[in-house]
Amino acid sequence: MFAVVDIAGQQIKVTENAKYYVPKLNANVESEVVFDSVLLLNDDKSTKIGTPFIGGVKVHAKILEHLKDDKVIVFKKKRRISYKKTRGHRQSLTRIEITKIV
Template sequence: MYAVIKTGGKQYKVAAGEKLKVEQIPADIGAVITLNQILAVGEGESIQFGTPLVSGASVKATIVAHSRNTKVKIFKMRRRKHYQKHSGHRQSYTELRVDAINA
């Protein structure tokens, strides 16, 4: 069984037992959270789509870790003007383990 969830403005296809990295969620490590924004639930050939959400569906997940992605380097330059600017960005994320999908 799999589900398409929405969290952090993005959509993810998940199945029970999978690990995935999502936008940072303010909760403790080891906490069990419930994701209620389920866009679709399916098993084999049968798929149930929501309009826009599937009513009564939820996904239970455990928070495994909080961390930060690799640095993205940003470099701006204007030719012949002696202008150069260096900066970087590291996005924080939360790693989840999907425990159960309730349709």
Template sequence: MSFAIIKTGGKQYKVRAGEILKVERLDKKSTSPKIEFKDVLAYGDDKTAEIGSPKIDGAKVEANLVKNGKNRTVLIFKKRRRKNSRRKNGHRQEFSLIKINKIFSKDGKVFSEVKESVADTKKKEIKKEAKTK
């Protein structure tokens, strides 16, 4: 299995082609759902591995933005004894769901990519037929 280690949102993730990942929210201003991660720290497969110092120039990971959302509420409750002082606060962390499509090596060649399943191609054909009717 081919993999890549990318850095986004101050964290590092080990990703594979076709994987769906929950990362810190990405600011997406354009209408295109494609995202490129250029901070590739390492990539490889079962036999070989390429490790950067600190990152690999020219290597990138291409992904699609599935959706942006918020996690469940985390409650923060602070109470000071015998002072009649309490404070209740909540926080919902924002996240982005992304699907990894392709991993490119440092020379720009496709190192790994998603193979489309039969079910996905049938769904696309059905959508095209529905649009033409």
């Protein structure tokens, strides 16, 4: 069984007892969050597609930790002008574990 869930603007395919990195959520560590914006649900027998969401289906997840992703370096340069600029970015993430799909 799997579901496609909209989490903080990203569509993520989730299964039970799996761990995922998602954009940072405003909740405490070890707390439970419920996602009710399920776009697609597939049990082994049938597939349900929402328009845009499926009513009555919820995904329960537990927050494991908040962390930052690896640094991405952005380097800009223009030839013969003595223009160089280096910037870095680290995205804030939340690691969740899907406990059940109801």
